[in-house]
Amino acid sequence: MATILVVDDELGIRALLSEILADEGHTVELAENAAQARALREQFQPDLVLLDIWMPDVDGITLLKEWGATGQLTMPVIMMSGHGTIDTAVEATKHGAMAFLEKPITLQKLLRAVEQGLARQAPRPAGNGLTSAAVVRELNAEPHSHHGSLPIPHPVALGPQAEQVFVLDRPLREARDAFEKAYFEFHLAKEHGSMTRVAEKTGLERTHLYRKLKQLGVDLTRNKRAGGN
Numbered sequence: 001m002a003t004i005l006v007v008d009d010e011l012g013i014r015a016l017l018s019e020i021l022a023d024e025g026h027t028v029e030l031a032e033n034a035a036q037a038r039a040l041r042e043q044f045q046p047d048l049v050l051l052d053i054w055m056p057d058v059d060g061i062t063l064l065k066e067w068g069a070t071g072q073l074t075m076p077v078i079m080m081s082g083h084g085t086i087d088t089a090v091e092a093t094k095h096g097a098m099a100f101l102e103k104p105i106t107l108q109k110l111l112r113a114v115e116q117g118l119a120r121q122a123p124r125p126a127g128n129g130l131t132s133a134a135v136v137r138e139l140n141a142e143p144h145s146h147h148g149s150l151p152i153p154h155p156v157a158l159g160p161q162a163e164q165v166f167v168l169d170r171p172l173r174e175a176r177d178a179f180e181k182a183y184f185e186f187h188l189a190k191e192h193g194s195m196t197r198v199a200e201k202t203g204l205e206r207t208h209l210y211r212k213l214k215q216l217g218v219d220l221t222r223n224k225r226a227g228g229n
Helices: 011-023 034-044 060-069 086-094 107-120 132-140 172-190 195-202 206-216
Strands: 003-007 027-031 048-052 077-081 099-102
Touching: 003 011, 003 034, 011 027, 011 107, 027 034, 034 048, 034 060, 048 060, 048 107, 060 077, 060 086, 077 086, 077 107, 086 099, 086 172, 099 107, 172 195, 172 206, 195 206
Parallel strands: 003 027, 003 048, 048 077, 077 099
Antiparallel strands: none
């Protein structure tokens, strides 16, 4: 079995992931911040790292960039976040992450991501490009099973020809809402949160667009530019 490093500032997440992975026969090392993660990576040379993005000292993407710049990104890294957006997922994969998992994490999807990561046993070189469509697919995918207690999207599928795919085995309204949410999040990320430009691109009147985004549960603060619109 493998040695897996879990980096997350939340004690409950670390404990839960550790229990699950240990039950699968893996050796698990735990870090609550970037400093501990650096030390444990040097000490144990993990086969895979589960790395949280939002941490209080050094965030996960910064640590990922650091490992890549210093030649230490020699293991697959799976990013985790409870506030996943298209742009953060794209940024993570651009810098070498092999997958992006959104919290809360289902048991089934966690084990699938770990299995795929260990099978790969090598990170994707930074800068090879992940299409936004691939990330849209992953951030809106629905789990096919209710097994486990930890829902996240599937791991991000890397590759320049990745296509946008949605789960069709669900009610039409849910499928349509998932597509529309992905569609608008894509354009918001592309236009850096500019409601004016998104309205122009999508052909909607701005007030109608705003109501639509609120109805779909799109987080309007994530891509909002400093100056607003």
